[in-house]
Amino acid sequence: MQSGAADETQADVAVVGAGLAGLVCAQRLRQAGLRVVVLEKSRGLGGRLATRRLSGTLSGTCADHGVRYLADQGALTHLLIQTLLQQSLLQPWPTRLEVIESGEHSSPKVAYYTAQNGLTVVAKWLAAKLEIWSGQRLQRLTQTEAGWQLELEAQFDSPANSPLLARSVVMAIPAPQALALLKPLSAELPDLIPAIRSAEFDPCLTVIASYPAEPTEAILPWQAVQLIDHPELSWISLESSKGRDLQIPVLVVQSTPKFAALHLEAEDLQPVGTLLLEQAAATLAANLETALARDRSQPAALQVHRWRYGFVRQPLLERFLSACAPHPLVCSGDWCGGSQIEAALASGLAAAAQIERLLNLNSAQSLEAASPETVFSELMQQLALS
Structure with missing residues (x-):
C-alpha cells in the first residue's frame, strides 16, 4: 500500500x-x-446479539434485548455452540418454554442456549x-x-x-x-x-421491565413464552431465569413487526412500552393463569429499545x-x-x-x-x- x-x-x-x-x-x-x-x-x-446492563438498584443484572437465544440452525451454529459450551460460556435455556398459538399453549422440548452474563459474551x-x-x-x-x-x-x-x-x-x-x-x-x-x-427488514420493539424483588422463579410455570399469531406480541422472557439474580424479576417483551412499524417513529417510547406490557399481562392472565400477570403493566423500571432493522424479511x-x-x-x-x-x-x-x-x-x-x-x-x- x-x-x-x-x-x-x-x-x-x-x-x-x-x-x-x-x-x-x-x-x-x-x-x-x-x-x-x-x-x-x-x-x-x-x-443484535445485544445485552443491556441494568444500573441503579439492578446493578449487576442484565437483559438480552436482541437475539433471544442461540440454537443449532446448521453446521456453523452447531460448531459455535459446542465450542462455547466447552468454554463454559453457554448453558441450556429455557428449560420451560410455553408456545401460544390460536389461544392454545404447548410446552415443546427445545435445545436453546444462553449466557449467564448476557449473549454479548459470544x-x-x-x-x-x-x-x-x-x-x-x-x-x-x-x-x-x-x-x-x-x-x-x-x-x-x-x-x-x-x-x-x-x-x-x-x-x-x-x-x-x-x-x-x-x-x-x-x-x-x-x-x-x-x-x-x-x-428487506422488519422492525421490532423490545421492552425491558424490572420489578421489586420477590421469589418470581418459584411462582412461574415458564421461563419464556413464544407467541405465534398474536397481533402485538412475539416473545416474553424472564431474563432473571438465565442464571442471574432471581430475586430481581426482569422481563423482556418483544413486539411483532406490525406493532413495531406502527410505533417506530414515536418520540416517546415509554407509553408504547407500557402498552406492550399491558398486552403481555392480559395475554398471560388469559392463557396461562400465572402469577406474573398480576400488576405486571406497572414495573419499577422500564426501558424500550427500537430495532429499526430487527429481522430479515427478504x-x-x-x-x-x-x-x-x-x-x-x-x-x-x-x-x-x-x-x-x-x-x-x-x-x-x-x-x-x-x-x-x-x-x-x-x-x-x-x-x-x-x-x-x-x-x-x-x-x-x-x-x-x-
Missing part, C-alpha cells in the same frame, strides 16, 4: 460493523495475516485479539489511488480516531445502512446498489455482494443467503474468502478447497487456544 498522510491509520481491511458476520470475517482475515480494523458505531459488540469471545474501534460512526467512504478512505465521527464520549485508509472494505451492517453509505458511490458500484436495495440468495472498482468492497450479513445466525456466520466466512481472493492472497487458494465448516472449525480452535 502506498503511504498515506502522516496522521492516517492504514490497514489491509476495514470491517464496518461488529456483529457476528463482521467479527467472523475479521477473525478469518486476521488469522490470514492481514491487518484488520473493525469499526463499530456502538459502545458494545455483537449487533461476541466478546469472537472478538479476541481484534483491533476494534468502538464508538466510531462511518460518515463517508471515498476511493483514492491508495485505497478506501474512511471518514469517521466519534460517538458518545469516545476519543476521535485518525482517518483510516484501507486496501479493502467489508460492510457487515444491515442492508439499509450499507445502502445509505454506498449510494454516493452508485456510479462506481452500479450493480451493487440495486442488489443491496432488494434486501434476504438475498448470495452469501455476499462484491465489487472491485478498483479497490475491493464486499457486503456481508445475515441478510446475505439467509436470515438467522447461521447465515451471518456463513456470510462472514464467505466475505473473508472473497477479500482474500480479491487481494490475491496465497491463502485464498487453500480456502477454495476447504468447506465453510472446516474453515470455521479451524477458526474456533484458534480462538479457543487464545
